Structures are given as C-alpha cells and as structure tokens.
Amino acid sequence: MSPTTPPRPIDEHRDRIRSRLASASRLLLCLDFDGTLAPIVDDPDAAAPTPENEAAVASLATEPAVSTAIVSGRALADVRDRIDGPKTYAGNHGLELSRHGSVTVHPVARQRMSRLEAVCETLETVLEPIPNCRIENKRLTGTVHVRSVPASVRSVVRRQTHAVVDRLGDGSLEVSTGKRIFEIGPSVSWDKGDAVALIASEMPSETVPIYIGDDVTDESAFRTVEPDGIGIRVSGDEPSAASYRVDSPTAVATVLNWLDSVGVDLLES
Incomplete structure (x- = not known):
C-alpha cells in the first residue's frame, strides 16, 4: 500500500492472506507491544498484554513453521519481561536485538x-x-x-x-x-524496519513476513514487509504503508488466533 492510502479492514480481505500463506512454507510474525499486544495506558509501567494476546503468542511460538519476534520501542530488558514466548526480541526501535542466545547493540x-x-x-x-x-x-x-x-x-x-x-x-x-x-x-539510519529486515534475512526464501503495529514508528517495518508480506496497522484508518488494519489489541488477538488455528495449516509442508 502507498503511505498515502488508508489500510483496508482485514476481515474484508482474508482471502488474500489465505492465498499468501498457502504459497509460503514458513511464517515470520513480528509484533509491536504497546498498542498492539497491550492496550495503551496512561502509566507505561502498567502496560500488559491482554490475556488473549499473551496466550496466542505463546501458542504460535511453539509452532515449528512459525518464527515470532517482538519489535518494540521499549528497552529490550523491559519488553522481554512483559511477554514470553518469542525467541527474538528487538528493543529500542531495533537498536538492541536479542536472538540466538546473545544480545547485539548498535555501536553508534x-x-x-x-x-x-x-x-x-x-x-x-x-x-x-x-x-x-x-x-x-x-x-x-x-x-x-x-x-x-x-x-x-x-x-x-x-x-x-x-x-x-x-x-x-x-x-x-x-x-x-x-x-x-x-x-x-x-541520529543513525536504523529503525524497526531495519531490525525486521535483519531478522527476515535469516529466514528461508519461502517465508512470508507479517508485521503488526500501531504507531508512526512501525511504518518502516510495514514498508519492509510489504508488498510481498503483510502489514497490519492497529487502530485508526490514517494513511499507512500497511495494507490492512484492525481496530484494537482485542482485534489483534482475533488475528493471532486465526493464524494459529487456520493460517499455520495453510502453509505448504
């Protein structure tokens, strides 16, 4: 989608997502935290994923054909304490990355x-x-x-x-x-999109990337996964590089549960 085009309601275009998953053998699922898995709250320290999102992420993280990653503006240690399951975490908008049992930090x-x-x-x-x-x-x-x-x-x-x-x-x-x-x-040329691109570069070529996020800082990640992958914007219909949108973290849980119960089975074995 063009950044000047509002994303479309995801429920009206589920067939396109089915088709894209059916043409892939693996799924890379990258998720923002605040406003995506967790509702926005006045006190950032009180933010927590909804129970439905927490359970869906944990379940998807056990699927052999699915790689999950959290990509957040929060500090790495902070966001890791708030959601379990994924093996990959990117904190501080991708400036620090935890994967393969080690943490790397942007040198600048x-x-x-x-x-x-x-x-x-x-x-x-x-x-x-x-x-x-x-x-x-x-x-x-x-x-x-x-x-x-x-x-x-x-x-x-x-x-x-x-x-x-x-x-x-x-x-x-x-x-x-x-x-x-x-x-x-x-002032460095590195953002969430770069972190997602780095994570995706290690995936097999038949992997479909999905990114779900809610803020301006997620636009670079949408641009990274689109158009071959799927970008999903949470809340609002303002112009975005994401193709699709959902209304809230509650709706994110619906998407994640659908991926877990239906989407994974569509992947080519």
Missing part, C-alpha cells in the same frame, strides 16, 4: 549513551513544572511521555525537548514523534 547508539543520559537528566529539570510529564531513559533512547499532559502545554514540551536535544545533542541525537510521546535517539 552505545557510543552516545552518555549524551542521551545528559539530555534526559536536563529534561527532568526543564520539564519538571509540566503536570504529568514523564521522562524515560531507556539507555539507548529516551521517551518524553505526554499522554497525561494537559493539551494546552504539550507544545511547550515539544519546544523544550527539541531545544535541549539541539543544545546537548550537538547533532548526534534527534527527536521523533509518536502517539503522545517524543522519542529521542541517536
């Missing part, structure tokens, strides 16, 4: 950790007067949470965040926008 991101820490510490002070504004230092990236910040002062948070990053980052850090968050990370 590692080099800029001290600068990121200085930015987060400064933002803690600068944004302290803003009600409900929270700064999260994830070692390789940082997040300014504004979901519970009054709408009238979110623009102040945005300006102050950019100002601090510009002053202390000295061109080595950048700010991006997500769903009521501002993400701070190293």
